[in-house]
Each structure stands twice: as C-alpha cells, then as structure tokens.
Amino acid sequence: MLWFILRRCGSAVLVLFLSSVLIFLGIRALPGDPASVMAGQEASPAAIEAIRKEFGLDKPLPAQYVDYVGQTLTGNFGRSTQDQIPVADILAERLPVTLELSLLAMLVAIVVGVGAGIVAAVRRGRFADYVATGFGLAGLSVPHFWLGLLGILLFAVTWRVLPASGYVPFTEDPAANLQRMILPALVLGTGFAAILMRQTRSAMLGALSADYVRTARSKGLSEAKVVGAHALRNSLTTVVTVLGLQLGALISGAVVTEQIFVIPGFGKLTVDAVLTRNYPVIQAVVLVTVIGYVLVNLLVDIAYAFLNPGSGCREAPVTRHWRRFRRRPMPMAGLVLVVAFVLLALIGPLVTGDPAAQDYLATLAPRRARTRWAPTTWAGTPSPGSRTAPRCRCRRACCPRCWRWWSASRSGWSPASTGAGWTRS
Known part of the structure; x- marks a missing residue:
C-alpha cells in the first residue's frame, strides 16, 4: 500500500x-505584448521597456520559468495588471465560492445519480428503470446554459421562490447563501448526475448477476443487505473513478453557470481575465485548477486501492512498468514528443536570443548582388576603372570569368592573341 501511494x-x-511548463509556454504564446497592454496605447517605448524589466519579460524563457516556479512555490502569483491587487488575494476571495458550488453540485449528483442508478438496476425492465434512463438521457442532452435560463424563468420569474442571481457569503447569512446556491447547484449537478446514473446502473447490473450475490441470496440475506453490502460496495470502484474523471467537466461547467447566475467565482474570474489579457490571473487560475484536478485524482486512486486492495497495490516495481511502457509505441512516441517540445522551448531562446529583439524583416530582404571583378594586368593589379581587387588571376582569354569581365570592361583591355594574358588594345 505504501509503495502504491508513493508511486502515485x-x-x-x-x-x-509538465502542466506548469505547458501553462507557462501557452500563456507566452498568446498574441499581443503584455507590456504594451499594461502600459496602454499611448505609452512611450521607454515606458513599455520599463514594464518589461519590472515583470522580467526581457529575460529568456528559461529564466522566466525559473522565476515563475520559485514565486509559485512561495505563494506569490504576482499582481493583477488591471488593479495591481495581488493575485493570491483574488484567488483567496474567489476560490471558496467555486469550491462551495462544486461541492453542492457534486452532492446533488451523488444523491440523485447513484440513487437513480441503484433503483434502475434493481428494477430493471420496469417503470422506474425507464424513468431513470430517460432522466439520464435528458441530463446528458440538455446544455447547462439553457437549463440555467429555464430555471431562472420558472423559479425566479414565474413562481418567485428563488432569487435569479447574486451571491451572499456563507459567513454573513447562511440561509441567503443556500437560497442563492440551490439553483446553480441543481443546474450544474444535473449533467453530472446523469453520467453517474448510467455508470452506477451498468456496474450494479454486473454485480447483481455475479456468483457472490447469488450465494448471498441463497444464505437468506435480505434484499437490502445484498444490494447495499455486496453489490453496491463492489460497484463503488467504478463510481469513484467516474467522480475523479468528471471533476474537470464539473469545473469547466462552472464557468458557464457562474456567468449565468452572476456568481463571483473562478469561472467569472477566468472569463474576465481572458477578455482583459490579465496574464498573471490566467496563469494562477489555470495552475490552481490543475493542482486541484491532480489532487482529486490522486485521492481517487488511493480510495480505489482501499475499495479494491487486490487491484492496484500489488503492482510490479518501476522497472517492470518501464519495460511494459517501452513495448508500446504510442506512449513512447508521445513521451518523446513531450520531452522534445520541452527541450526546444527551454533551449531555443538560448540559441536564437530574445525574439522581441530580432529583426525578422531584415532576414526576408533580398540578397545584394555580387560584386563584379574587373580583369587584372600581368602584375595582378586591378585594371584601370575597376572597383575592387580581382578574384581570378589566370589572365587567360579562354577563362569564362575573365572573358565576361573583359567584355564588360571599359578600360580598353583585350585578350592576347596567344591566350597568355591581357594586352592593351
């Protein structure tokens, strides 16, 4: 168990x-100069250059990445380019809102999805099964924004039982907070509940037809104990895995839901930062989201190992996994591409220099014409009227280069009749 947890x-x-490298390079690849955006349209080049030096944008990309990682590990995400507020303070204000919405939506999804899946599996082929399957199909088909607008129209405008939008912190008024978070949580958790229902129903149908369930029923156990203690426990491994995999979809769905219900969370913060090109906020939001996603999947792996101890804790050591990994061409090709991409991104600026200081128009300009060399005398000196020193000194009339320059020369020199050199005409 310990080796499995350490490896995970x-x-x-x-x-x-790898995610930090991709986030850093992806933000730098966005069009536009962040220094120009922060300085404004009427800023002078000196002001733009001062901003680049202040934020370290004039350094090579490897140096910028090292500074970025060092500041991130200390909790310093920089300052917002709009109002100069520390990004850490903005995250501390917006993160609890999104976490509350995600937890409430996950609670709705678990209660509705797992419960409907169990009922559909136990009542297979009956009316309850058809109702649960129809609910799952509707939840997967209806988009969040349409369901949110429909909920506002019904519960806030027509029936007037819930507020349409807004947010009240839980510490100020818990009742008003829950009253404003019920409708967004229902909208966000509906699609997630449909996925959980389908997965739970499929896993429960496989478990109910297993031999150990048939043995438990033959011993005289009640149906509730057979379903809850035997079938459901062995089906939870699939449910827990789906919970971890769908967390990313839950966070991405929160962006639309927060925009509809005007909730000041991570989703609205991300949209506002992208529209205003607030690069420090974008980096911090994406990085915190990735960290949360990785931590949740790590907890899911550990929970999966506890639910099914014989599945992942007795895996082979690292060397055996590496040998298995090498036998598969596609993962190896992907690993090589990722490593090559990272190396090029880190070494490329050291070789080419600062991309902002290079003059790419000069490289596209046409090459200058070659200098024409005039014929020489017997002593090897340039002929009268020539501009530069000669290249060819063979002084033979059969030489194509000398004959060409002799015909173009205005000095009056001509090839000798013997072909030995140049003579005065």
Whole structure:
C-alpha cells in the first residue's frame, strides 16, 4: 500500500511539472505584448521597456520559468495588471465560492445519480428503470446554459421562490447563501448526475448477476443487505473513478453557470481575465485548477486501492512498468514528443536570443548582388576603372570569368592573341 501511494504521488508531481511548463509556454504564446497592454496605447517605448524589466519579460524563457516556479512555490502569483491587487488575494476571495458550488453540485449528483442508478438496476425492465434512463438521457442532452435560463424563468420569474442571481457569503447569512446556491447547484449537478446514473446502473447490473450475490441470496440475506453490502460496495470502484474523471467537466461547467447566475467565482474570474489579457490571473487560475484536478485524482486512486486492495497495490516495481511502457509505441512516441517540445522551448531562446529583439524583416530582404571583378594586368593589379581587387588571376582569354569581365570592361583591355594574358588594345 505504501509503495502504491508513493508511486502515485511521484506521478502527480511529474504531471504538475509538465502542466506548469505547458501553462507557462501557452500563456507566452498568446498574441499581443503584455507590456504594451499594461502600459496602454499611448505609452512611450521607454515606458513599455520599463514594464518589461519590472515583470522580467526581457529575460529568456528559461529564466522566466525559473522565476515563475520559485514565486509559485512561495505563494506569490504576482499582481493583477488591471488593479495591481495581488493575485493570491483574488484567488483567496474567489476560490471558496467555486469550491462551495462544486461541492453542492457534486452532492446533488451523488444523491440523485447513484440513487437513480441503484433503483434502475434493481428494477430493471420496469417503470422506474425507464424513468431513470430517460432522466439520464435528458441530463446528458440538455446544455447547462439553457437549463440555467429555464430555471431562472420558472423559479425566479414565474413562481418567485428563488432569487435569479447574486451571491451572499456563507459567513454573513447562511440561509441567503443556500437560497442563492440551490439553483446553480441543481443546474450544474444535473449533467453530472446523469453520467453517474448510467455508470452506477451498468456496474450494479454486473454485480447483481455475479456468483457472490447469488450465494448471498441463497444464505437468506435480505434484499437490502445484498444490494447495499455486496453489490453496491463492489460497484463503488467504478463510481469513484467516474467522480475523479468528471471533476474537470464539473469545473469547466462552472464557468458557464457562474456567468449565468452572476456568481463571483473562478469561472467569472477566468472569463474576465481572458477578455482583459490579465496574464498573471490566467496563469494562477489555470495552475490552481490543475493542482486541484491532480489532487482529486490522486485521492481517487488511493480510495480505489482501499475499495479494491487486490487491484492496484500489488503492482510490479518501476522497472517492470518501464519495460511494459517501452513495448508500446504510442506512449513512447508521445513521451518523446513531450520531452522534445520541452527541450526546444527551454533551449531555443538560448540559441536564437530574445525574439522581441530580432529583426525578422531584415532576414526576408533580398540578397545584394555580387560584386563584379574587373580583369587584372600581368602584375595582378586591378585594371584601370575597376572597383575592387580581382578574384581570378589566370589572365587567360579562354577563362569564362575573365572573358565576361573583359567584355564588360571599359578600360580598353583585350585578350592576347596567344591566350597568355591581357594586352592593351
């Protein structure tokens, strides 16, 4: 068990490192100069250059990445380019809102999805099964934004039982907070509940037809104990795995839901930062989201090992896994591409220099014409009227180069009749 947990933690650290590299390079690849955006349209070049030096944008990309990692490890995400507020304070204000919405949506999804899946599996082929299957199909088909607008129209405008939008912190008024978070949580958790229902129903149908369930029923156990203690426990491994995999979809769905219900969370913060090109906020939001996603998947792996101890804790050592990994061409090709991409991104600026200081128009300009060399005398000196020193000194009339320059020369020199050199005409 300990070896399994350590190996999963090592994999999580590797994923976080690669994610930080991709986030850093992806933000730098966005069009536009962040220094120009922060300085404004009427800023002078000196002011733009001062901003670049202040934020370290004039350094090579490897140096910028090292500074970025060092500041991130200390909790310093920089300052917002709009109002100069520390990004850490903005995250501390917006993160609890998104966490509350995600937890409430996950609670709705678990209660509705797992319960409907169990009922559909136990009542297979009956009316309850058809109702649960129809609910799952509707939850997967209806988009969040349409369901949110429909909920506002029904519960806030027509029936007037819930507020349409807004947010009240839980510490100020818990009742008003829950009253404003019920409708967004229902909208966000509906699609997630549909996925959980389908997965739970499929896993429960496989477990109810297993031999150990048939043996438990033959012993005279009640149906509730057979379903809850035997079938459901062995089906939870699939449910827990789906919970971890769908967390990313839950966070991405929170962006639309927060925009509809005007909730000041991570989703609204991300949209506002992208529209205003607030690069420090974008980096921090994406990095915190990735960290949360990796940590949740790590907890899911550990919970999966506890639920099914014989599945992942007795895996082979690292060397055996590496040998298995090498036998598969596609993962090896992907690993090589990722390593090559990271190396090029880190070494490329050291070789080419600062991309902002290079003059790419000069490289596209046409080459200058070659200098024409005039014929020489017997002593090897340039002929009268020539501009530069000669290249060819063979002084033979049969030489194509000398004959060409002799015909173009205005000095009056001509090839000798013997072909030995140049004579005065």
